[in-house]
Each structure stands twice: as structure tokens, then as C-alpha cells.
Amino acid sequence: MLGTFTLGALGAVSIYAALTREFEGVCRAARDAVHHSVAADALIPETANPRFLGSRVTAMTPVQETPQLFTLLLILCVVASLVTFLIAAYRAIRGRRSSAFRLLSRWATGALAYLAISVVVSLVRPARIIEPGRNWCFDDWCIALEAVHQKSSPSGGDIIYTTDLRTYNAARLPEGAWGFWAYLRDESGQHFAPTAGAWQDVVVARVPPHGVARTSIDFAVPESVRQLGFVTGHGGPPCGVLPSLLEIGQGGCLFHRPNMIRVR
Numbered sequence: 001m002l003g004t005f006t007l008g009a010l011g012a013v014s015i016y017a018a019l020t021r022e023f024e025g026v027c028r029a030a031r032d033a034v035h036h037s038v039a040a041d042a043l044i045p046e047t048a049n050p051r052f053l054g055s056r057v058t059a060m061t062p063v064q065e066t067p068q069l070f071t072l073l074l075i076l077c078v079v080a081s082l083v084t085f086l087i088a089a090y091r092a093i094r095g096r097r098s099s100a101f102r103l104l105s106r107w108a109t110g111a112l113a114y115l116a117i118s119v120v121v122s123l124v125r126p127a128r129i130i131e132p133g134r135n136w137c138f139d140d141w142c143i144a145l146e147a148v149h150q151k152s153s154p155s156g157g158d159i160i161y162t163t164d165l166r167t168y169n170a171a172r173l174p175e176g177a178w179g180f181w182a183y184l185r186d187e188s189g190q191h192f193a194p195t196a197g198a199w200q201d202v203v204v205a206r207v208p209p210h211g212v213a214r215t216s217i218d219f220a221v222p223e224s225v226r227q228l229g230f231v232t233g234h235g236g237p238p239c240g241v242l243p244s245l246l247e248i249g250q251g252g253c254l255f256h257r258p259n260m261i262r263v264r
Contacts, residue, residue, distance in 0.1 A: 122251030
């Protein structure tokens with residue numbers, strides 16, 4: 001049984017990689033026209049290292065955190081789980097408790113297999129460095145780093161990094177980022193939380209369809225730090241276990257392999 005599960009997990013990883021390539025190809029053609037006007041005027045951060053930027057791209061296609069196919073798969077699994085619970089409850093009420101227990105046991109086996117595959121994909125999936133100015137999309141909600149400014153902190157010893165951010169709603173309905181979180185991550189994996197500010201209201205505000213909102217977030221970072229990446233997400237606490245593993249391919253943050261935008 002272990003060999004069968006291993007082959008299934010490896011097969012899922014192969015399918016994930018193939019679907020990712022296919023999805024990015026389709027998404028590139030479908031969304032380029034929508035995002036062209038937003039991405040074309042993006043600014044290169046003042047502290048950006050050229051070796052991370054490559055050649056200047058006038059119209060950068062968006063980067064999806066995970067293929068939308070896996071979002072649909074998660075929705076399907078949630079619906080199937082609800083149906084399973086209703087059937088099990090009905091059988092238990094009718095006195096068929098052994099049948100209800102068997103059904104729930106099968107559901108638990110499937111749920112564990114799903115989570116195991118999600119863990120394997122998160123472990124083998126390489127972290128991605130996203131170019132400044134490019135839309136980083138979580139389904140239809142996207143964020144981009146337009147510019148970075150730095151100055152010494154009043155107390156000394158730290159540098160204040162101000163990240164100018166742009167959010168974009170590619171959906172047909174107003175949409176915001178519930179449970180938004182962000183931090184800067186250095187080369188050793190240490191996290192630096194943002195300071196409180198007006199951005200906390202801007203990122204959760206519902207943006208009109210194909211609309212754009214802008215805000216800035218400050219981070220205090222020690223002067224000794226040489227490399228920084230901007231990591232973000234929403235829908236739960238930073239790198240929350242359940243939000244990260246429920247959607248296949250989104251758990252890299254749990255294993256210190258998050259996607260990020262290079263800040264320095």
C-alpha cells in the first residue's frame with residue numbers, strides 16, 4: 001500500500017508540473033491584454049538588484065500563486081465533503097451507524113491522501129522569485145511591488161523599507177483580500193513584520209472589477225541584512241497550516257520555500 005501511495009504522490013507531482021506549464025501558457029495569452037495597461041507603467045524599485053530583474057519587460061504577464069485548476073479541485077472536495085457528512089448523518093439518524101462510520105472512514109482516508117499529496121507538492125515545488133512590477137495573483141486578486149524606498153530609522157540601527165504596492169482585481173465582481181498578511185524575509189529566513197498604518201484598511205477594501213488600488217507598507221529591518229524578499233498571502237494567519245495545505249501547491253511557506261518578490 002505504501003508503494004502505491006508513493007507512486008500516486010509522484011504521479012500527482014508530475015501532473016502538477018505539467019498542469020502548471022499548460023495553465024501558464026493559456027493564462028499568458030488570455031490575461032495579457034487585461035494586465036498590459038496595469039503592468040506596463042510599473043516602476044523598478046530603487047534598491048532592486050539588476051541580476052534579479054533580467055531584461056526590462058514592457059508588458060509583464062501575471063504570475064499565479066497556484067493554478068486555478070487546484071482552486072476548483074479544492075471547491076469540489078469541499079462540496080463532496082459536505083455531501084458525505086450529510087449522508088453519514090442521515091444514516092446515523094436512521095440507525096445505520098456502522099454504514100455511517102464506514103463512509104466517514106473512507107472520507108478520512110481520502111482527506112489524508114489529499115493532504116499528503118499537498119505536502120509532497122509543496123516540498124518539491126521550487127520557490128519563485130517574482131519581478132517587481134509584475135502582478136502576483138491569488139486567483140483573481142493580484143498584488144505588485146511598484147517601488148521600494150529606504151531611509152534610516154530615527155532610533156538608528158534599522159533601515160525603514162517603504163514598499164509601494166498596487167492591488168488589482170481581475171474578477172467581474174468587487175473583491176478584497178480578507179485576512180491579508182505580509183512580511184519581509186531575509187537570507188536566513190528571519191521575518192520582519194510591517195508597521196501599522198493606513199495600508200491595513202486599503203488591502204481589505206473591495207476593489208471594483210478590473211480596478212486598481214495603491215498603498216505603501218513600512219518595514220523596519222536591521223542594517224546588517226543584505227537580502228530581502230516580500231512575502232504575502234491572505235485568508236488566514238501568516239503561513240497558516242490549513243490555508244497553506246488545503247490548496248495544493250500553496251504550502252511552500254510552511255517549508256521555508258515561499259514565493260516572494262525580491263526587495264533587495
